[in-house]
Amino acid sequence: MAVKEVFPGVYKIGGLLATRNITPGRRAYTEGLETEDGIEYRMWNPYRSKLAAAILNGLKHFAFDERSSVLYIGAATGTTASHISDIAKNGSLYCIELSERNMRELVRVCEMRGNMLPILADARYPDRYADTVEQCDIIYQDASAREQAQMLKANARFLKRSGIAYFVIKSQSADVSKDPKIVFKRELELLSDEFDLLQTVALEPFDRLHMFAVLRKR
Ligand SMILES: C[S@@+](CC[C@H](N)C(=O)[O-])C[C@H]1O[C@@H](n2cnc3c(N)ncnc32)[C@H](O)[C@@H]1O
Numbered sequence: 001m002a003v004k005e006v007f008p009g010v011y012k013i014g015g016l017l018a019t020r021n022i023t024p025g026r027r028a029y030t031e032g033l034e035t036e037d038g039i040e041y042r043m044w045n046p047y048r049s050k051l052a053a054a055i056l057n058g059l060k061h062f063a064f065d066e067r068s069s070v071l072y073i074g075a076a077t078g079t080t081a082s083h084i085s086d087i088a089k090n091g092s093l094y095c096i097e098l099s100e101r102n103m104r105e106l107v108r109v110c111e112m113r114g115n116m117l118p119i120l121a122d123a124r125y126p127d128r129y130a131d132t133v134e135q136c137d138i139i140y141q142d143a144s145a146r147e148q149a150q151m152l153k154a155n156a157r158f159l160k161r162s163g164i165a166y167f168v169i170k171s172q173s174a175d176v177s178k179d180p181k182i183v184f185k186r187e188l189e190l191l192s193d194e195f196d197l198l199q200t201v202a203l204e205p206f207d208r209l210h211m212f213a214v215l216r217k218r
Helices: 050-056 079-087 100-112 148-158 180-191
Strands: 003-007 010-013 016-020 033-036 039-043 069-073 092-097 116-120 136-141 159-170 195-202 210-217
Touching: 010 039, 016 050, 016 079, 039 079, 050 079, 050 159, 050 210, 069 079, 069 148, 079 092, 079 100, 079 116, 092 100, 100 116, 136 148, 148 159, 148 180, 159 180, 180 195, 180 210
Parallel strands: 069 092, 069 136, 092 116, 136 159
Antiparallel strands: 003 010, 010 016, 016 039, 033 039, 159 210, 195 210
């Protein structure tokens, strides 16, 4: 099947998204593996990863490359993080996760992948990992928590000037009683003093509860 690179390190194989597996023969979760011309790819499911959904829905600003340093807030069990690890194969990925249960699975994924570091921490208190995390090119935040914008602001100190933040906003975590559009708008307004908004991407039909925002730090 034809393989087309759509962004650095991101491929389309027969219309489906994939990344090139830096751990050939090994899966990070239950993803399909596909070999084309002797290269193994991991299929990237947009129903399981909002970054994949955003790419398929017209994301324009793709800041990741093979050397990117990334602070990933809300890494969960490492599904999306593992694909970023494929893309930023010579970079580094600091994976913050609060849940101990998710962390057990995340550690397994990080042990296979030399560019991923698991950090069990609450991202609302970045002082606790300030000694471990370097200045990053990118922040990727997908943490189903209240006060999402405040969490990103608290972590913006780790983002280089002009660095890109991918901010997945969950309408229900922020305020269940409010119209999602109002929640999204309010969260973005809270960031407007430090970030320029570059793009918002709706994630339907892959996901209906979140909006995907791309911001640049001033
Ligand atoms: C929707 S899941 C993330 C899915 C993941 N980004 C992916 O695509 O593979 C949200 C995660 O954020 C974590 N989380 C929530 N509040 C957090 C906090 N204050 N600090 C760190 N992680 C948090 C949750 O434990 C959960 O694992």
